[in-house]
Amino acid sequence: MECPHLNSSVCTSIDYSGFPNGSPSSWCCSVCRSNKSPWVCLTCLSVHCGRYVNGHAKKHYEDSQSPAAGGQKRCDKQQSQHLVCMDCISYSTFCYRCDDFVVNDTRLGQVQKVREHLQSLENAPLTADRTLKRKLLESSSPNSKLLKDNGGASTLCATGLRNLGNTCFMNAILQSLRSLVEEFRKTLCSLWQGNPTAFSPDSLFYVVWKIMPSFRGYQQQDAHEFMRYLLDHLHRELQGNRNGAKTPAAPQNGSSTVVTSIFGGVLQNEVNCLVCGTESRKYDPFLDLSLDIPSQFRHKRTKDQEPGPTCTLLDCLRSFTDLEELDETEFYMCHKCKKKQKSTKKFWVQKLPKVLCLHLKRFHWTSYLRNKVDTYVEFPLRDLDMRGYLLEPENSLRGGCLYDLAAVVVHHGSGVGSGHYTAYGRQEGRWYHFNDSTVTPTEEETVVKAKAYILFYTERNDTASSEMDTKL
Template sequence: MKKQVCRSNKSPWVCLTCSSVHCGRYVNGHAKKHYEDAQIPLTNHKKTEKQEKVQHTVCMDCSSYSTYCYRCDDFVVNDTKLGLVQKVREHLQNLENSAFTADRHRKRKLLENSSLNSKLLKVNGSTTALCATGLRNLGNTCFMNAILQSLSNIQQFCCYFKELPAVELRNGKTAGRRTYHTRSQGDNNVSLVEEFRKTLCALWQGSQTAFSPESLFYVVWKIMPNFRGYQQQDAHEFMRYLLDHLHLELQGGFNGVSRSVILQENSGLSASNKCCINGASTVVTAIFGGILQNEVNCLICGTESRKFDPFLDCLRSFTDLEELDETELYMCHKCKKKQKSTKKFWIQKLPKVLCLHLKRFHWTAYLRNKVDTYVEFPLRGLDMKCYLLEPENSGPESCLYDLAAVVVHHGSGVGSGHYTAYATHEGRWFHFNDSTVTLTDEETVVKAKAYILFYVERQAKSGSDKL
């Protein structure tokens, strides 16, 4: 294969007409330009019938092997009658496999001899190689990649799934064990928990630079219709759907065995840490679940109404006192009619992992615009004590949180742009940009225009640690 025009080695796409390799639209866009140039009419020479058919419309991602048609402006899931697309995939994979061993050896030698390489770090006098793995973009799936990388760095949550046994499906095969497939295949026998588990296991093995979450994305398409297609999606909405469906599957179990039982056996989470949402507790509610107290006061007679609601993340200014307007009159049981009232939220129980979603998008008449204002956030010691209903009952460090991950949206609109994530792992900060993972520092992290912040509850020091 020959490479023309583009010198970048990021996001390579091969034209299935002429085998030219160019970079994708999120690098320099040379693959798309190659297609557009091929559509320019020939003025100096008369077109032959063969030239009219050669339009360079279809290309293939050399990393994920997904196929894209520029004329349709969409990914292609079908193949030719002779299975030519699959043959190209197998050829590319054979090339990758044959070069993998030699390339891995060359890179290892290079890393060993390069003291300036960013993938080496001095830890306690010894050299440690970077073991983080990127996630390949399957077609505007950066929203999913950013959330998966963030969750993979929430240790208690991630370790629970990695320690789960592999699920055997009813056909006797491990869930999602397929290399290539079309999204239209009629396989309802899928497990989100199993594919999530396998993805988390792959991310910190250090055996590859990038992992393709193809099987997980297939399951997402099956059970979350909102995320079908290759258009850009909202990362926070995806996170909520993902956690909800993980919670529901863990409640129901697989092969008739509820994984709520495994939660009690393996996770080390006490019953007091569990917040039940929609039935039995799971690791999702045990870690992300808290309890809000919704307090409404009648402005006429002073009657107070309290309601407790579970929550999975803190959004906006929940704890501000709010006077309800005329369209939200409260039915006062003492006055026996709807009255003006005030509403205030208190946090009755904090979650182990606090998810803060910044409202970066707002609707105008026809568009959803982005709020690009920088919001300062602490890396350590976020104190939530002043938002608690009963702060006097909390321990000295039980309300302190340290930052674990940040999801950032780059661009101007919710339906466009790009998502990346910052996360800390074993004391080091990483920047996750799809397939690319780089070491970074705290100064860079705090300058990010955060969209979602993941804070982890600080563990109280034991008596032996205080001596």
């Protein structure tokens, strides 16, 4: 939320020498000496523990608002201070008067300055050996689970993201985008610095709150919806359209951006009237394809039943592109017959994107509930051939239709409003599992067993079609 108290509560001339020694995440409460959940007051820079420890940060605020000794009422200026504090671990800002997290800043940008200073203090011990942490031993096995630096300590060339409160949907998407696109990698370059301390994406999260009101708060959200909102807003920002007006999410009339040049493809929607045979064609831009899991694979089997055939990603793609007859609620308005008629519909891919994002529709409405389809869908790690779904496959080179897997988003749990999101991502031939703050190397055998929710495939370079790993 936009807090109106920052300018009066946040100290305009912060003396950083007043901060305790050591890393902010390990600072101790000045009252109980607990180092769990430290918060720093942005008025006086005193450190206290959070409300779920002993609550001394809140008590510090309450004491500042109570009458002074001798029964004298505090002046307005005193009552407007000590309202705002910052979490020394996630660097999120909270106002006790508003009783909510804060997304704005003072006129002088003091909140961001404090945040950056705390981050620099936290990362100071890591700066000296950061280069060593990212250097791999040439003798390391490609299947090695941990990367060794010259000092022999086990470390990872990846960084986790702190969960700010049911923000795993955002973390999973950001880690997947990091695995995919150079432009996103530059923006989120800190995710591959190999810091053992998880990076906190609170600044980005608060920007998301500003531009995407539906994602405000700390309830669980849908990762696919967040990805689409993020890409659409990024597309509009890159176009220079900051007034919120909706623009097409695919290049039209020279409106292409880095988003559409990477994720943008084109579908041909072909509808045929079954009465007069009139054919209608429409071209639809897309940033991702949402695929149904065919109904024959959705049935849950009991322990006594024999296992049925395994659903594959190709089954989902065929279901998406197969010819289908529209039901009565979707009858096509035939311009020749001048009325709605029975018709068939078929999708063709006219243009493939560089990054093919495939969303498996695991959540379906039944009556008043949104249930999850928990069916395992088999997917290839490499050599996904999209040539058979093209409108004009003869005009496409085979190498330009082959895709290799770069990232997978997985939903764990039973409902869209609950559960947990994690992601698998590939970097320099190695696979990693991203579970918020925790990053662990993993094997291909583990990745292919995941019940994927979103799959990201990268187009194979013609010049490097023999390579298994496409560098982004």
